[in-house]
Amino acid sequence: MKQVLIVEDQRMPRKYMERMISDSEKYALAASISGADVALAYCKRQMIDLILMDVCTAGNKDGIEAAAEIKVAFPNIKIIVVTSMVEVGFLERAKAAKVDSFWYKDLSPEDLIDVIDRTMAGEHLFPHETPQVKLGLVSSTDLTAKEIQVLRLVCDGLEYSEIAQTLSITERTVKYHVSNILQKTGYANKTRLAIAVTGKKFIIPSLPEDLDFDITK
Numbered sequence: 001m002k003q004v005l006i007v008e009d010q011r012m013p014r015k016y017m018e019r020m021i022s023d024s025e026k027y028a029l030a031a032s033i034s035g036a037d038v039a040l041a042y043c044k045r046q047m048i049d050l051i052l053m054d055v056c057t058a059g060n061k062d063g064i065e066a067a068a069e070i071k072v073a074f075p076n077i078k079i080i081v082v083t084s085m086v087e088v089g090f091l092e093r094a095k096a097a098k099v100d101s102f103w104y105k106d107l108s109p110e111d112l113i114d115v116i117d118r119t120m121a122g123e124h125l126f127p128h129e130t131p132q133v134k135l136g137l138v139s140s141t142d143l144t145a146k147e148i149q150v151l152r153l154v155c156d157g158l159e160y161s162e163i164a165q166t167l168s169i170t171e172r173t174v175k176y177h178v179s180n181i182l183q184k185t186g187y188a189n190k191t192r193l194a195i196a197v198t199g200k201k202f203i204i205p206s207l208p209e210d211l212d213f214d215i216t217k
Helices: 011-023 036-045 063-073 088-096 112-120 145-155 160-167 171-185 190-199
Strands: 002-007 027-033 050-054 078-083 101-104
Touching: 002 011, 002 036, 011 027, 011 112, 027 036, 036 050, 036 063, 050 063, 050 112, 063 078, 063 088, 078 088, 078 112, 088 101, 101 112, 145 160, 145 171, 145 190, 160 171, 171 190
Parallel strands: 002 027, 002 050, 050 078, 078 101
Antiparallel strands: none
């Protein structure tokens, strides 16, 4: 069976992918980790055939950076970038990193297992363009990559100081990004912004670790 490494820091998508792999007859779960910065080390320790790689993960390296490094060291490992973030730069960066396919968690018409099967068969599946989601007065593609990173953490309920620590930036810079996002979108405050974002499934916020759910529903 093909060995699969999942790199995903959000609990619900990670559990979904783990269940999908375990229920398949072609693939086995080699490991499931939250940080892209340790993905290369896993590839060096054990046989990996396929990586499902999120873009924004725990640790100090994003998934596309990690994918590029892995492709240099292990060009035969198939890598599918999976993301919920419709940031315009991700698609081109993924192609430049020589990943094999690209899948939007909420917006792609194909099921992930179909993308996996076709990628393992040698196809390269990429959307023609980054989808656009209307967010207040602007489209999602009008936000910068850093603004989307900050927005994701706002939706996770983090305070300014926690966002600053997570992204290794100052609290003042976090407030600057939030102010820019509010000005662009037209929302009155970050609470209304977070509600709008999660309601559109523009970004999937992390779930608390103690929250139980049935991922088959």
